[in-house]
Amino acid sequence: MNTPASTPYREPFSPGLRLLLAGPIIWSVYHIIGYFLVEIACTRNLPSGPLLSVTAMTLIVAVLTLLSLGGIAITGFLSYRLMRQADEQQTGVQEREHFLGMVSALFNIVLALTVLADGASLLVLGPCGGAI
Amino acid sequence: METASPAPGEQSVPQHQSREMTASVPRTVHEALDFTWQDPPGLIGALMALQNDTLGTRVMGTAFMFFLLGGINALLMRIQLARPENDFLTAQSFNQFFTMHGSTMMFLFAVPLLEGFAILLLPFLLGNREMPFPRLGVFTFWIFLFGGLLFYASFLFQEVPDTGWFAYPPLSELTFSPSLAMDFWLLALGVSEIGAIAFGVEIIIAIVNMRAPGMTISRMPLYAWAMLITAFAIVFAFTTLLIASLLLELDRGYGTRFYDPTGGGSPLLWQHLFWIFGHPEVYIQLLPALGFVFMITPVFARRRLVGYPYVVMALLAIGILSFGLWAHHMFAVGLPPTSLTFFAAASTMVAIPSGVQIIANLATIWTGRPVFLTPFLFVIGFIVLFVMGGITGVMVASLPLDWQVHDTYFVVAHFHYVLIGGVTFPVFAAAYYWYPKFVGRRMNERLGRWHFWLAFIGFNLAFFPQHILGLMGMPRRVYTYPSGLGWDGYNLASTIGAFILAAGILLFVVNLFYSARRGEPAGDNPWGADSLEWATTSPPPSYGFAVLPIVHTRHPLWDQEELTEGDPRIKNLVQSLGRWPLTWRAALTTTPFDARPVEIFRVAGPSIWPFIAAVGLIVVFASEIWRQHTLTLTGALIMLVAFIGWHRREPIPGDLEEERAFEREHGVYVRKRGSPVVIRNATLLSILIVLVAMASLWFSYFYIRIENPAWPPETVPRAAPVFPIISSVLIVLAAAAGFWARRGVLVDDNNRLRIGLITAFVLGLGAVIVQISALVRLNYGWTFNAYASIFYLLSGVAIATAILGLLLFLRVLFGAWRGEYSSAHFLGVEVAELFWYGITAGWLISFGILYLTPVLT
Numbered sequence: 001m002n003t004p005a006s007t008p009y010r011e012p013f014s015p016g017l018r019l020l021l022a023g024p025i026i027w028s029v030y031h032i033i034g035y036f037l038v039e040i041a042c043t044r045n046l047p048s049g050p051l052l053s054v055t056a057m058t059l060i061v062a063v064l065t066l067l068s069l070g071g072i073a074i075t076g077f078l079s080y081r082l083m084r085q086a087d088e089q090q091t092g093v094q095e096r097e098h099f100l101g102m103v104s105a106l107f108n109i110v111l112a113l114t115v116l117a118d119g120a121s122l123l124v125l126g127p128c129g130g131a132i
Numbered sequence: 133m134e135t136a137s138p139a140p141g142e143q144s145v146p147q148h149q150s151r152e153m154t155a156s157v158p159r160t161v162h163e164a165l166d167f168t169w170q171d172p173p174g175l176i177g178a179l180m181a182l183q184n185d186t187l188g189t190r191v192m193g194t195a196f197m198f199f200l201l202g203g204i205n206a207l208l209m210r211i212q213l214a215r216p217e218n219d220f221l222t223a224q225s226f227n228q229f230f231t232m233h234g235s236t237m238m239f240l241f242a243v244p245l246l247e248g249f250a251i252l253l254l255p256f257l258l259g260n261r262e263m264p265f266p267r268l269g270v271f272t273f274w275i276f277l278f279g280g281l282l283f284y285a286s287f288l289f290q291e292v293p294d295t296g297w298f299a300y301p302p303l304s305e306l307t308f309s310p311s312l313a314m315d316f317w318l319l320a321l322g323v324s325e326i327g328a329i330a331f332g333v334e335i336i337i338a339i340v341n342m343r344a345p346g347m348t349i350s351r352m353p354l355y356a357w358a359m360l361i362t363a364f365a366i367v368f369a370f371t372t373l374l375i376a377s378l379l380l381e382l383d384r385g386y387g388t389r390f391y392d393p394t395g396g397g398s399p400l401l402w403q404h405l406f407w408i409f410g411h412p413e414v415y416i417q418l419l420p421a422l423g424f425v426f427m428i429t430p431v432f433a434r435r436r437l438v439g440y441p442y443v444v445m446a447l448l449a450i451g452i453l454s455f456g457l458w459a460h461h462m463f464a465v466g467l468p469p470t471s472l473t474f475f476a477a478a479s480t481m482v483a484i485p486s487g488v489q490i491i492a493n494l495a496t497i498w499t500g501r502p503v504f505l506t507p508f509l510f511v512i513g514f515i516v517l518f519v520m521g522g523i524t525g526v527m528v529a530s531l532p533l534d535w536q537v538h539d540t541y542f543v544v545a546h547f548h549y550v551l552i553g554g555v556t557f558p559v560f561a562a563a564y565y566w567y568p569k570f571v572g573r574r575m576n577e578r579l580g581r582w583h584f585w586l587a588f589i590g591f592n593l594a595f596f597p598q599h600i601l602g603l604m605g606m607p608r609r610v611y612t613y614p615s616g617l618g619w620d621g622y623n624l625a626s627t628i629g630a631f632i633l634a635a636g637i638l639l640f641v642v643n644l645f646y647s648a649r650r651g652e653p654a655g656d657n658p659w660g661a662d663s664l665e666w667a668t669t670s671p672p673p674s675y676g677f678a679v680l681p682i683v684h685t686r687h688p689l690w691d692q693e694e695l696t697e698g699d700p701r702i703k704n705l706v707q708s709l710g711r712w713p714l715t716w717r718a719a720l721t722t723t724p725f726d727a728r729p730v731e732i733f734r735v736a737g738p739s740i741w742p743f744i745a746a747v748g749l750i751v752v753f754a755s756e757i758w759r760q761h762t763l764t765l766t767g768a769l770i771m772l773v774a775f776i777g778w779h780r781r782e783p784i785p786g787d788l789e790e791e792r793a794f795e796r797e798h799g800v801y802v803r804k805r806g807s808p809v810v811i812r813n814a815t816l817l818s819i820l821i822v823l824v825a826m827a828s829l830w831f832s833y834f835y836i837r838i839e840n841p842a843w844p845p846e847t848v849p850r851a852a853p854v855f856p857i858i859s860s861v862l863i864v865l866a867a868a869a870g871f872w873a874r875r876g877v878l879v880d881d882n883n884r885l886r887i888g889l890i891t892a893f894v895l896g897l898g899a900v901i902v903q904i905s906a907l908v909r910l911n912y913g914w915t916f917n918a919y920a921s922i923f924y925l926l927s928g929v930a931i932a933t934a935i936l937g938l939l940l941f942l943r944v945l946f947g948a949w950r951g952e953y954s955s956a957h958f959l960g961v962e963v964a965e966l967f968w969y970g971i972t973a974g975w976l977i978s979f980g981i982l983y984l985t986p987v988l989t
Contacts, residue, residue: 011723011725020448031456031478034474035474035475038468038470038471039471041468042468042471043839092348095348096725098350099349099350099441102445103444107449110449110453110481110485111449113481114453114478117477118473118474118478120477121473121474122470125469125470128469128470
């Protein structure tokens with residue numbers, strides 16, 4: 001490519017963006033896998049067996065819930081730390097990372113609540129909600 | 133926080149800024165810029181017009197025309213329901229009108245209108261000169277218009293769709309809808325869905341890469357944030373809908389079995405795919421509307437918005453969580469209760485970010501000094517109505533209540549509160565707010581107030597009683613009802629309310645035309661607003677900004693004395709850009725986070741080819757309604773020729789030495805053949821769209837698999853994995869060869885580039901041939917059962933995308949032979965390579981799923 005005498009600014013990748021994306025990705029994976037596992041566990045068309053039993057699937061979803069919560073908690077903490085480390089009053093990278101860290105930390109609180117609410121349904125309703 | 137702006141309508145503080153911004157630019161320069169940027173004259177010129185303000189206004193005008201048509205459908209339905217046992221409409225025509233009403237409002241009004249607003253506003257709001265792909269914008273406008281007209285042409289052929297805007301199978305399958313009505317629905321709306329995705333891509337790139345210098349990610353106007361999230365949601369949601377529609381059209385026209393339970397398919401698969409689109413669709417409409425509200429509230433409350441980062445978080449949360457709620461439209465179809473609670477939980481949780489939005493608005497108004505002019509009245513109306521719609525939303529997120537009110541008028545009331553209160557009211561607010569900027573005159577305030585109060589009262593009279601009707605058990609989509617059920621009065625009130633609402637909208641139309649001629653001259657900034665579009669004249673010049681602004685705060689017009697002061701290097705750049713180039717349409721790209729200048733690039737100029745391509749596309753889709761395959765191929769050929777013409781290299785005026793001098797002086801690239809930044813990002817988005825389409829098919833595969841006790845079904849032999857293993861190895865090797873070729877061009881080794889490209893092409897072609905031969909060897913067709921249908925389709929899509937990648941390689945190879953590429957110019961090579969990586973990922977996952985998962989289960 002053409003190179004101007006004075007090299008154009010190249011923007012470093014933002015750690016704040018990485019954190020901002022991590023939480024939703026964890027939640028999306030959890031939500032899709034959790035939904036499919038429950039659907040598989042509670043459908044009557046699948047063969048029964050130790051790996052495909054309703055109890056096993058429920059256990060897997062419960063473990064997934066805990067793992068997702070852990071992931072979101074870590075992401076939230078890292079975002080909060082980023083926010084504290086970056087100085088809002090500065091311009092450029094500092095200002096931007098403070099902002100992204102703050103948005104990500106707040107977002108992870110909402111995501112944690114969502115995963116908690118999802119997972120709680122297993123505890124309250126039990127496997128397949130008593131459907132089978 | 134102190135008040136930063138004058139009272140709306142009292143003083144036009146920023147007007148001096150627009151003059152100062154351009155004071156250093158001689159008049160002749162303005163004339164030259166105007167000559168370069170304006171749309172061509174005449175009829176042919178009108179077909180090619182691509183200025184963002186022309187295009188945005190056209191899209192909005194067309195969408196508003198469809199809004200009026202959809203509104204007429206609604207009024208006809210309300211007349212029918214005004215009294216019991218009415219015979220104004222037949223059951224059949226009632227079905228047709230509610231289908232046309234819903235489909236029009238969702239596909240032809242709301243999303244296109246909001247995208248049209250974005251096309252119109254974003255370049256001004258972001259402080260740049262144009263959208264990144266004006267020709268794509270032209271193409272998209274025409275396909276939207278043609279698609280909408282084709283949809284309404286169903287009346288001419290007496291093949292009006294009548295299965296509801298959601299078109300559930302089996303009702304929409306060929307057995308129960310044998311006429312062409314469903315084909316009109318699928319194919320005509322399919323065209324406008326493609327348009328929605330194309331606009332989405334353009335909006336994303338404009339916001340990410342075309343902001344004014346200094347408009348960092350934390351200073352972006354909230355409307356830009358809202359549109360960025362919306363555009364990503366459009367890419368994901370509409371692609372999924374396109375795949376769902378493709379499956380249904382294949383079922384109807386070509387005998388596949390995706391939604392046919394007798395062949396192992398499932399009608400519920402449609403519901404899943406449709407609502408994976410359909411629920412985010414609500415937020416795709418809501419988020420831009422929230423963006424309007426967050427631009428208007430601070431101006432009329434005369435203070436900065438409370439909680440900007442919280443609002444950004446809430447916008448993001450709404451956008452992302454909206455994709456996890458789809459099954460809350462399916463609470464009554466018999467999913468396992470635990471699955472349902474997953475979706476109930478997510479549905480309830482979306483109330484949190486929604487609440488944050490409302491609280492931020494209320495806090496801003498509470499702590500401000502509000503001025504209640506028409507745009508702000510509609511914002512207040514939005515808050516009231518959206519809160520009511522939101523509360524009933526939380527109610528229907530609860531399983532027991534939803535089971536009671538499912539498919540009743542309670543749900544109709546709920547979503548109209550959300551969609552009219554939450555979307556249409558902010559749209560009217562935005563229309564009153566930005567009209568002066570683009571027309572140069574304010575809309576009449578008295579007519580505006582009448583419009584607001586008629587709309588507010590009429591709306592509540594029309595839809596509030598429907599909550600009660602729903603709770604009393606009146607089902608939706610019934611064309612009449614017996615008297616004596618206690619429904620009569622509520623229905624009559626609802627009809628009267630609908631007509632009052634319509635009268636309000638009629639006043640708005642009158643006001644639009646009246647004020648264009650007789651409205652009070654607006655000045656540059658009649659509201660004392662804070663965002664960049666108000667720094668231009670009203671109406672703005674065709675090029676937007678002669679000297680691009682430099683942004684230092686979230687409220688540049690309130691906080692900055694000067695819009696052209698800043699880092700000397702950037703200041704020098706924007707000043708120079710005001711004087712050079714004048715003979716080609718130059719815009720600026722900036723970095724995604726910090727908005728630091730990267731390139732001056734040439735935005736494409738007018739061309740007739742996008743229009744011709746749009747004609748070709750509509751011929752393809754229209755002829756498929758009648759299964760006229762020869763005509764379909766003709767349309768495809770027209771498109772192909774048009775695309776070649778569209779991208780043909782054109783002579784560009786300018787002096788190479790001048791360009792180099794500009795680059796040396798300012799440290800930015802000058803790209804007269806288009807922006808690598810923009811094109812690279814467009815390529816990445818194209819790959820994303822392909823992968824989302826494939827992911828929709830992967831989802832379909834697993835869903836059909838769960839619905840079947842044996843996999844593959846006992847009547848189908850398990851496919852041997854030898855062929856996909858060979859083809860996958862070839863695909864990966866082709867990617868490696870492409871990588872090697874690109875490394876070659878970076879060191880100006882043209883031989884290595886050619887050898888690498890030839891190798892990649894041959895290996896890729898080999899993979900395609902191997903996989904096609906695997907399909908040919910199967911002893912069953914795709915109509916055999918749902919397994920066969922998904923097997924063939926997923927394989928076919930992977931092969932088709934690989935063929936597309938091969939064509940790209942071929943084009944690049946042609947360029948390499950002509951010596952087009954060097955270490956200074958290798959964008960084409962990079963695009964082909966990136967696209968092949970995407971294809972490789974899709975290929976490996978698709979064939980992994982098709983051949984390996986049956987073994988695993």
